[in-house]
Amino acid sequence: MANSGRPPSRWARWTWPLSFAALAAVTAGLFAVRGEVDKAHIVLAFLLVVLGGSAAGGRLLGIALSAVAFFIFDFLFLPPYYTLVIQDPLDWLVLVAFLITGIVAAQLLARAEERAETARQRAVEVERLAVLGAETLNVGRAEEALSAIARVIQSTLGVACCEIFVARPGGGAYRRAAAAGACTEVGEVDPAGLAAWVAQAGAPAAERGDRTALVAPAPTPAADGGAWTPLPLWNIEGDVRALLVPLRVRDRTVGVLRIAHDAPVALDPAGRQFLDALAYYAALAVERVHLSAEAERAEAFRQAGQLKDALLAAVSHDLRTPLTSIKAIAHRLAERGTAEAASIESEADRLNRMVADLLDLSRLNAGSLPLRLELNVADELVGAALRTVSGVRGERLVLVQAETPGVVGVVGDIVQSVRVLVNLLENALKYSPPGAAVELAIRRRADRVEFAVADRGPGIAEAERDRVFTQFYRPPGTAPDVGGAGLGLAIARRLAEAQGGAVRLEPRPGGGSVFTFDLPAAEVPALGATGG
DSSP: OOOSOOOOOOGGGGGGHHHHHHHHHHHHHHHTTTTTTTTHHHHHHHHHHHHHHHHHHHHHHHHHHHHHHHHHHHHSSSEEEEEOOOOSHHHHHHHHHHHHHHHHHHHHHHHHHHHHHHHHHHHHHHHHHHHHHHHHHHOOOOOHHHHHHHHHHHHTTTEEEEEEEEOOOTTEEEEEEEEOOOOOOTTTTOOOHHHHHHHHHHHHOEEETTSSSOOOOOOOOOOTTTOOOOOOSOOOOOEEEEEEEEEETTTEEEEHHHHHHHHOOOOOHHHHHHHHHHHHHHHHHHHHHEEEEEHHHHHHHHHHHHHHHHHHHHHHHHHHHHHHHHHHHHHHHTTTOOOOOOHHHHHHHHHHHHHHHHHHHHHHHHHHHHHHHHHHHHHHHHHHHHTHHHHHHHHHHHHEEOOSSOOOOOOOOOHHHHHHHHHHHHHHHHHTTTTTTTTEEEEEETTTTOOOOOOOOOOOOGGGTGGGGTTTTOOOOOOSSSOOOOOOHHHHHHHHHHHHHHEEEOOOSSSEEEEEEEEEEEEEOOEEEEEE
């Protein structure tokens, strides 16, 4: 896999023998003309061999050639010959200068080659990342882009297999979403199960060739109290055949990348950094798949909602005519003394109200319900709402409390505002136990006027508090004969929002619920005295 050096050529194993053969040949040539050459010529000839060996075999070969040439120079070319004794003190300067020059030259040449190799690798990595980005952008479907990225990662790292795992819908188990290369399981290790652990822990893991898995330590908090950071799994040793790393986007784990090879996996620091960059691209591809699925789901819901609204509007409109006829016939039967006529007329009225709710809900969803926003008095809205629910409440009490003294003004459509209050009051009366009073409080809060309807019903669980405002929804455990179709609260919230207000739900201390309807507040002008 990734390494910092150039790929070995077929001549690499001959570099050391050839370099020392060249040193021997130069030594033999200089020895033949030993009496005719100067010490400087010998030093230059040996330096050429050292530089050539360093360029071909690296730093270690250059240093080895320098050391061997040092002893050859002393033994064969400095009197007294064939000994390591140095007679002239100046010869020490020549020998030491040669040795230092050879070692430094080997070091500098090796460093220059390393920098050139690093620059070459960075250029290759940038080119491969560009290819990775192009694959992401050029492929039309998100799933195809994920497969293309797996192929690029597999070929870039030179591994036998690259897999990308994502969670199944609903969470828990992980599945292989994309793969490239010859992907086979290693021993008894389950890649999908190990991927699930990696995603949950946010830490990497490895698969050994002995059918065991190695996992990183659990994430620990940073010393400064910052984000939790898992320890990197780069100090692994042994016969590691696969690496699994979590794919993260904006501090969220969206999947797991697994790379496997048929030989031990080893990454140098540069390879690890490059793998991190590739993993980020893979994470972006997984996120694109998620976003694409969510967009498709949202579009399906939008189309279904439009179809449902159109169907409700059409059915509701067609139901009004036969309901009017049924009510008229029932009224005539009641005048003739038919006992069941009153019940038929009552049920027709109930169906008529339900049809009207359906029509209004479709208009609200389409934004076509006409509203007339004007100044109103809060007491008048409450009085109109109480008169409307008088038939429903019977002998039950509705206690009204004005917490703000004086005349309180609100801005809204008087008909629709009364309707919101009626829906909230009917809901409270419907679910309150017999004999329990419903309380209605009027209060001003800054630039809002609130109408709080409190009951002593069974209450609503926290998980259900937003869902009760969904059309046709009823909380679990609701009696089937409670009446209504689950539209009252949905219409109340939509009507309030259409007027610039809101309806919210809070639990009531001691049991029950509090539905609060608010509207923009307004000052009511004082009535001036008139004189004659």
